[in-house]
Amino acid sequence: MTATGPGRTARVLILGLVGLVFAVPILAMIEFTLRRGLAGGYDLARWTALFQGGLTGEYRLVLVALGNSVGLAVGTVAIVLVLLVPTMLLVHLRFPRLRRVLEIICILPISIPAIVLVVGLAPVFSVVARLAGSGVWSLALAYGITVLPFAYRAIQSNLDGVDVRTLSEAARTLGAGWGSVLLRVLVPNLRRGILAGSFIAVAVVLGEFTIASLLGRTNLQTALVVVGKNDPYVAVILSLIALFTAFLLLLGIGRLGAARPGRKAGTRTPSVSQPTSTGAPS
Amino acid sequence: MTATGPGRTARVLILGLVGLVFAVPILAMIEFTLRRGLAGGYDLARWTALFQGGLTGEYRLVLVALGNSVGLAVGTVAIVLVLLVPTMLLVHLRFPRLRRVLEIICILPISIPAIVLVVGLAPVFSVVARLAGSGVWSLALAYGITVLPFAYRAIQSNLDGVDVRTLSEAARTLGAGWGSVLLRVLVPNLRRGILAGSFIAVAVVLGEFTIASLLGRTNLQTALVVVGKNDPYVAVILSLIALFTAFLLLLGIGRLGAARPGRKAGTRTPSVSQPTSTGAPS
């Protein structure tokens, strides 16, 4: 009977709709890459051509851009780890009242208008460039801000699942100084959140278009758009590959989350192996 | 003593660095709008000119674009509410094993490459356009996907704080059907998350540039960039206003969160007014 859930029809309808929204664009892209020119019909010609021919000629741009993007991703992750993790721990342990403020600050970049990044960051960049050269890596600063909301959420949700305060107090009563507390207790237990935040940061940086485009730098996405103007098929194939890579990254995060699901230490966990202490403990 | 926290120096350093990263771009923008041409010095001339003159002439574009963006925001929120909320509840209550999958799907759009949106969505849009005209509103579909990660997180964090399963079971034992459970019990208790999700969705849509730019539609951000090419000062002023608006929106979310902080019903909450039942209950 339907005693235990909403009707089957409702379920099918909802799941179907959701599937549709996601599946259609991706299927459309796959269909697009398989088209056999004007004649109609489908084959794998474009895929095989790309993999056999490799990225030569004008497509070299994509390789350069990929290099840039990976470098930027690494830089961004470093910024996030060095700045964000200690700040969050500090707020969590010492200034819990600032938590809301930090949350708002960290989520704000979600809605930073493109123009802010261009005009607001331009003077900063010109100073940075004058001091240290204007490599693509200088984008890492802007990307650090862009990535903030995602990294924040990932680390925060780990932080919520771990009783950081009690663990650090326990470590301190056992004789650990703040350095030991951080490195031996907190970081190992926030590993999942930190990794997940880093993965997401990488995914975001690899998919970023607006800032690079407006500041006229070359990264993976701007290169793909350039290539796409000449040969949309190759661009779409490369995008599909990028999308798939990002999916794997996110799947990795999911696994991280599932691996040891921050057990709420329960009152009523199996106590089968709990010997009553009536028996003298040797 | 430093018995209860890391050193003061470390704190100042960390908080200072974080402040710097955020303050610099915004201060740079403000400085930029206050510049008095080549002569040097600062005044409010540009701000007063804008507010007195209003958005006339070529700046009308910005008003049109603002209208488009607001319309898109509303459409996007509607899509999110109708699709996402029921799906999340369904997964939470009936298919808890699908939770990880749903999470990955919902976070995936974070890293969808720009090109996917253009090439992947192009055929979809052409179909939609043929069937129902090609208004800017059709972007709402793409924005729905873009907004998914943010809306998902907001609603999920509310969902984590409410014991949805027990509440719905309680309602059912009291005679409520699934419709009543949803409308009378679940939605009122997820109000915060749903509102926060909607606010974030609005903020994201108002700040969106990539998709509109690549598909050649006009929204607030693309218009600002166009205007910025002619008169960067006006563009920056408008951006600052947009940023401030977004900040207010996010502050609203923060308030929502703080208003009734999903109390963990504790065993040891004040029981002062708890009469012992030795006294006969009338």
Add this chain to the structure above:
Amino acid sequence: MSQTATATPQTGTRTGTVVEFAGVVKRFGSHLALTDFDLTLAAGELVALLGPSGSGKTTALRVLAGLEDTDDGRILINGDDVSGLPTSRRDMGMVFQSYSLFPHLSAGQNVEFGLRMRRVSAAERRSRATAALALVGLDAHYDRFAHQLSGGQQQRVALARALVTEPRVLLLDEPLSALDAKVRVALREQIRRIQTELGITTLFVTHDQDEALAVADRVAVMRDGRIEQVGTPEELYTRPATPFIADFVGLSNRLQGEVRHGFAEVCGMTLPLLDPSQADGPVRVFVRPEDLALEPAGDSRGTGESGVLAGTVLLSSFLGSLRRTSVLLERGETVVVQHDVRQRPVVGDRVGVRFGGAPVPVQDLRVTPS
């Protein structure tokens, strides 16, 4: 509609309701949560389902509420099979383990919820909700929200909410387990008093044996998805059917002994058996702490003939109206003795432990094959 009609008298007691589980089976994947589960609740009876976690007691209650489907068997209420009915139409009141008040409604609105679902008029809802809150002593808290109430108060409002619709059966799913010890005892007595007053058939699930014994007309002890013994609290306490129950119900000293000619030989003493037909051989014997007595060391003349064993005090706990002392017997076993507070053994003291006394304390036991 018909529900509204029958639900008029506020303190009306619906005796009449008999609940029967007949061969109920429930699987979760490959795990059998209930196996051939049979249990009948007489009209107006309070039956406690007692068992360790994972024994299936909550599943049994949820199956009765319709929150889980059954895989086999029938659930009868006054003889009608209700297995096919959805939860919302089973007409049962339920109190949950976790606090389940709707956070967006006041206490009074929470209590009114079930009446609203039954389309009772606003005025009647208000008066019945107030009456139900008065029953649990909280009518003054009508406008408070859950977060303004203590845990115990929340559970009392939940009880009022479950009772206000005058359901056929009251289901209590460990309603006290989240509460402090003192509140727990007070509330369980209040629940029992209200239940007796209304005469409502009640199923009370708990993992706490004190609670089950104190509150229930009958206790059903569950293990691995089936009932291992059903009986009154006293039956269970004095004549447990299996070692599992002896161990689970009440604090017991477990000693190794041997059956010979219908008597148990334990620690050199010969003690009578409840069931003298027990075959000869090794047994485990349970002795309640209150059936042992503590004597000064001088009195213990060493061996079992006198029923007194010598030992050393390991620990003595003051429990207010009595004292409990652990004694390490010379023979190597540790036993717990419950005695008067005026006896004050000190750790390390040599004492004697007297077995027996008037009611024979030894539980008749099957040997568990191991």
Add this chain to the structure above:
Amino acid sequence: MSQTATATPQTGTRTGTVVEFAGVVKRFGSHLALTDFDLTLAAGELVALLGPSGSGKTTALRVLAGLEDTDDGRILINGDDVSGLPTSRRDMGMVFQSYSLFPHLSAGQNVEFGLRMRRVSAAERRSRATAALALVGLDAHYDRFAHQLSGGQQQRVALARALVTEPRVLLLDEPLSALDAKVRVALREQIRRIQTELGITTLFVTHDQDEALAVADRVAVMRDGRIEQVGTPEELYTRPATPFIADFVGLSNRLQGEVRHGFAEVCGMTLPLLDPSQADGPVRVFVRPEDLALEPAGDSRGTGESGVLAGTVLLSSFLGSLRRTSVLLERGETVVVQHDVRQRPVVGDRVGVRFGGAPVPVQDLRVTPS
């Protein structure tokens, strides 16, 4: 370094350690968590800090651990003021209320943590951790992680972790409150036994009076940031200094009465007072359930001269070794009587309640001004 040196003998007892709070004050904003808090723990003594939540008991413990700064007063350990020392150098072992094992380390590595911080060699760490786990009966679980252990086991590992460094003081912050009733009782006895064996000075914070009375050498009852009474469990139970303590420690019947000529007149009976110098006037009187007795209705000849009051049974709970019955007296009060299980009153029965008996049960009381 010096710590390593002194920490060698595994079962070595550090008697010697005396802890003294002298006029300690702690504010949180405008809230005074501790006001002129004075308490001395003798060497090897187990003192329980008992109080309702918010009474400051946990703050007192945290101040001693160095987890909170003091605003005024001194904390002396063997006469040395340690107020200025950071937590990591106070050399105390602490067990927390919430499970606090490091989730990324095994039980053994958790226990080794404190030794690692003291730069003890790997081999010695291993052997001492194993010995400490053996002390709590968990040496077989060396390689298990927290999520593979039950709640009780986790707290036992936490105890081993706190003890392995042979700290000067053991701090227990409601270590049992997250556990099931049965495990709670078993573990508190184990803690007490180990504490006695090691002779370590211990501060045990709890809100559960049963726990405090059962485990402690002395109990300090806290209220609003100060100690209201300190004494042995029996002193507190039999001679509570204030109504708050009488109410908080043990289950009591509270009755309205009147003092006249050094005796209390309660329900028409004249009962002796602990403190006959009490001035005449109205008093509230506390009577323990175990100092009342239940008699068949026939025996009650109505009035107080005989010390027996008539009433009706409201509720009777079977508690295993005894029974507790609520009786509604004809005069309107409800009293709880604790009696033998062989008396089986039924709800609605007319019974008599006998006051008094050999030891005078009436608590001497100030009248609370209200």
